[in-house]
Amino acid sequence: MKITVIGVVPPCPRCKHIYDLAVEAAEELGVKVEMKKIAYDSEEAKKYGKVGTAHHIAEWAKMEMDWNKIKEIISESWSKQLDDFLMPCKEKAGEEGWLMTPVLIIDDKVAFSGYVPRKEDIKEAIQSAKS
Helix, strand or coil, rough: CEEEEEEEECCCCCHHHHHHHHHHHHHHCCCCCEEEEEECCHHHHHHHCCEEHHHHHHHHHHCCHHHHHHHHHHCCCCCCCHHHHHHHHHHHHHCCEEEEEEEEEEEEEEECCCCCCCHHHHHCCCCHCCC
């Protein structure tokens, strides 16, 4: 099984956390996986569609975001509060057919985009991909 995380380089706290959760989920399930990280602006990432960060989505959609607040939240590592704060960008990305980082791909299928899912959700996605 292949699991790929599309994110920023170097990884932001969200991209790092989703990668770590995917590794833990696979280990707990006893599933052997090939883990990979790719940059959102790479040619490889583009094969999954238009990919951007929350900042790209907000800029493109002309959304007002409090980037200072985001920097404050992100300075302490990943948190659900950060994902909640960026949810309007994720929703706008989905409406317009974009993938927003972090993106978790399992066997070449997008499983999650724009937020960090719970480890249990990643486990379920891994199990479904195995079936």
